[in-house]
Amino acid sequence: MLQVHVIRENKLQTIQALQKKNFPQAEQVVEQVLGLDQQRKETQAQLDQHLAESNALAKSIGALMKEGKKEEAEKQKSRTAELKTLAKDLGDSLSQLEEQLQKLLYTIPNTPHSSVPVGKSAEDNEVVTQWGTVPSLPENAQAHWDLIKQYDIIDFDLGVKISGAGFPVYKGKGARLQRALINFFLDEAQKAGYYEVQPPIVVNEASGYATGQLPDKEGQMYHATADDLYLIPTAEVPITNIYRDVILTEKDLPIKNVGYTPCFRREAGSWGAHVRGLNRLHQFDKVEIVQIQQPEKSYAALEEMSSYVQGLLQKLELPYRVLRLCGGDMGFTSALTYDMEVYSAAQQRWLEVSSVSNFETYQANRLKLRMKSEDKKTQLLHTLNGSALALPRIVAALLENNQREDGIFLPKVLHPYLGFEKI
């Protein structure tokens, strides 16, 4: 979440930035935050004064008792009772104010970076680069939801029987392709300097809050209520939370982690056209990269992550484009996001396969992830993450773009992982 002192010191910029993100009533909310903070400060100052007096009295009473001056001690006791009541009231309003402020701050999204284009929807995103050539497919080219049936490699009906819609069963070469992609992505990340971790795929409430899924996306996560645990929507959550309540030193940085996990999303209310087949699932596999960086280096890191993801797509020989998301299309917690989309020739549309974001201090502030610098000051760090990559749409594009009369020919780079070349 945003830091109050930053809002206070950059009030106008904050309001404008929030407006760019299409946050309604930015000005009123900012005013409300500053007002609450002001009240909070005043209340605390008063409370502190009362407590200071109480503490002083307690000491002097103790001293008087030791000296046997009981009467004087009793006199002072009456004042402490008074102070106690006052302090109780002040303490109550202080915690109320703090709670209100906290709740309000949770509703405010991150402010976008200056390079973020103004806009309301996906239409307004800016194409940064485009790579590769769109393959020309035969006339009878099929979409992946037909191909998977023809080759019997992914079975949605079976998934419905076992779990429900959006939980496909991968079979034979389909299952093998999943495993190959995961291993390929993990190996590549390791070569690029990422440290592999395998985190839990359920998380507690505190973790959900720290990376911003809660309370913003409460209804989008599967919630195991008996134990109050959430199924992760992305490995970002457990991996970033490794660094919750941590103070790092300069030499620990940068931190570059990679992890593979299944991801679970309820996708409540988002089903409809364009989400057939692998385009949208409740459970899917993803390899995620996470970086923790010093503030002045985070944007260089974002570019590095973007090039890294593009490198993967090039190795997979998939035509792609990179978008800089506009203010209205960005995630709640992000300051700058690049989306990578691959072109699916059979569906004749772009499919998002990765999203690489810099969160600046937004997550770090919730995580309490800080760095102690040489001058002994602690400051919040920047967190970044990106998919590298999410499997389903990669699979969709691989199947669709590489279909020929005599089978589906997978890219060379996967052959050693697959143990076969075509489906």
Add this chain to the structure above:
RNA sequence: GGAGAGGUGGGUGAGUGGCUGAAACCAACAGUUUGCUAAACUGUCGUACGGGUUAUUCUGUACCGGGGGUUCGAAUCCCCCCCUCUCCGCCA
């Protein structure tokens, strides 16, 4: 699921009502010594929110798992909750 033990600063760990924001040791950092390394010695060494000065320094409050209570005063006593560990049971 049953029984027991325990949660203190980066770590180990002392601390049963005021002298404890917290011993000691380890780690870390800085310096001295040393041909280098090591060792030794000296010093520094929690976080948050405020106030005064802003270079440093000074200062108030809170925090010993969380919340509540007793008391003039709580890490320490009482209550509730959460979590962790060990043993047994069950199971991969």
